[in-house]
Amino acid sequence: MSDNPYKDGRGNKDASIANPKGTGTLSAHPGTGAAMNTQNAFLIGDSMTGGYGNGPDILHDCTVAVDAGEIAVIVGPNGAGKSTAMKAVFGMLNVRQGSVRLDGEDITDLSPQDRVAKGMGFVPQTSNIFTSMTVEENLEMGAFIRRDDFRDTMAQVYDLFPILKEKRRQAAGELSGGQRQQVAVGRALMTRPKVLMLDEPTAGVSPIVMDELFDRIIEVARTGIPILMVEQNARQALEIADKGYVLVQGANAFTGTGKELLADPEVRKSFLGG
Ligand SMILES: Nc1ncnc2c1ncn2[C@@H]1O[C@H](COP(=O)(O)OP(=O)(O)OP(=O)(O)O)[C@@H](O)[C@H]1O
Numbered sequence: 001m002s003d004n005p006y007k008d009g010r011g012n013k014d015a016s017i018a019n020p021k022g023t024g025t026l027s028a029h030p031g032t033g034a035a036m037n038t039q040n041a042f043l044i045g046d047s048m049t050g051g052y053g054n055g056p057d058i059l060h061d062c063t064v065a066v067d068a069g070e071i072a073v074i075v076g077p078n079g080a081g082k083s084t085a086m087k088a089v090f091g092m093l094n095v096r097q098g099s100v101r102l103d104g105e106d107i108t109d110l111s112p113q114d115r116v117a118k119g120m121g122f123v124p125q126t127s128n129i130f131t132s133m134t135v136e137e138n139l140e141m142g143a144f145i146r147r148d149d150f151r152d153t154m155a156q157v158y159d160l161f162p163i164l165k166e167k168r169r170q171a172a173g174e175l176s177g178g179q180r181q182q183v184a185v186g187r188a189l190m191t192r193p194k195v196l197m198l199d200e201p202t203a204g205v206s207p208i209v210m211d212e213l214f215d216r217i218i219e220v221a222r223t224g225i226p227i228l229m230v231e232q233n234a235r236q237a238l239e240i241a242d243k244g245y246v247l248v249q250g251a252n253a254f255t256g257t258g259k260e261l262l263a264d265p266e267v268r269k270s271f272l273g274g
């Protein structure tokens with residue numbers, strides 16, 4: 001893609017952050033979606049309030065979104081509701097208020113399965129692979145909604161993650177943490193998603209493996225798939241983020257470009273270790 005914002009390699013690229021209203025400023029207030037002009041984002045969980053079953057609300061007017069061609073990152077302390085926000089966007093939560101829109105279509109009432117059919121790929125934080133199945137079987141499972149020939153997609157996944165091709169006959173449970181995450185992302189890619197959601201794709205891996213995974217994630221974004229991801233490695237994730245969301249207690253605390261958040265003294269002090 002010639003207009004690809006990631007073609008120059010890693011890192012946030014200012015030019016990619018098109019904000020026609022010029023309001024892409026840091027905002028510590030609810031309704032940050034408007035401040036960031038995310039209302040027409042490719043995927044948006046807009047002003048979501050809700051919780052699990054009949055339990056208390058976990059999300060409070062929470063907005064997360066990703067634009068076409070971008071990487072958006074959600075960070076925040078443990079228990080802030082990052083995974084809950086992802087599950088809400090994927091349809092696994094009772095969203096009492098707010099909406100979820102994909103490519104302009106309101107999908108708030110769709111089941112997760114129907115969202116996958118609409119083009120959402122989701123890699124949850126835990127239990128994201130079938131450990132007793134081989135790597136290749138995991139990828140085949142990923143293609144479950146497809147009726148067409150998915151061998152080309154599998155070849156693309158193996159191109160992206162060569163180690164998976166090498167280990168394709170091995171049980172996924174025997175792989176290292178970083179390799180398992182590649183299986184999980186590869187499985188999601190098998191549906192040929194229009195947007196990819198990743199919950200802590202670098203959990204439990206070494207810094208070197210984390211860097212490699214981030215590089216692969218940027219590569220996926222380069223192929224034209226916008227990525228909405230949760231990351232506990234906040235600083236590194238914000239460096240590759242076009243947009244960042246800091247969630248605290250189920251609400252938007254700070255929203256801005258990755259660069260803006262990295263430069264904000266309060267965000268640095270509270271969430272980035274100074
Ligand atoms: N299945 C569930 N049922 C009820 N409450 C839940 C469930 N999952 C999470 N919670 C609660 O929702 C709140 C937010 O949890 P969540 O997992 O979304 O946080 P998180 O930001 O992803 O944290 P972490 O960084 O540890 O992954 C917590 O108070 C948690 O106890």
Ligand SMILES: [Mg+2]
Nearest residue numbers: 082083084125
């Ligand atoms: Mg989580």
